[in-house]
Amino acid sequence: MVGWFEIPVHDMDRAKQFYEAVFKIEIAIHDFGGMLMGWFPFNEGKPGAAGTLIKQDTYIPSQEGALVYFISEDVQNELDRIEVAGGKIYQPKTQISPEHGFMGVFIDSEGNRIALHSKQ
DSSP states (O other), X not given: OOOEEEEEOSOHHHHHHHHHHHHTOOOEEEEETTEEEEEOOOOXXXXXXXXXXXXXXXXXXXXXXXXXXXEOSOXXXXXXXXXXXXXXXXXXXXXXXXXXXEEEEEEOTTXXXXXXXXOX
């Protein structure tokens, strides 16, 4: 049911570098009159929600709000890149249950709490 997500940032360049390093992707930066957005790759018609990094005065990074889960082949792949990219591991890879797979949680370069999910 999630159709879009926005991850607040203080420093767009730092956040862009962090997420590109962790997920091995490219983020496209767009400036909408002073509101910076860093768009995550999205493939129309494929599973998953579209989303962006966002830098604007009313968006404040936090470890306390909603928790966004990124789908992964294996949570450990991304967790292994978190600290090198400038983040912190908040919860290591943990099995939810045999049928629901695994999760892990990290704090990104901006102070947001972000989760990962994989079947393996």
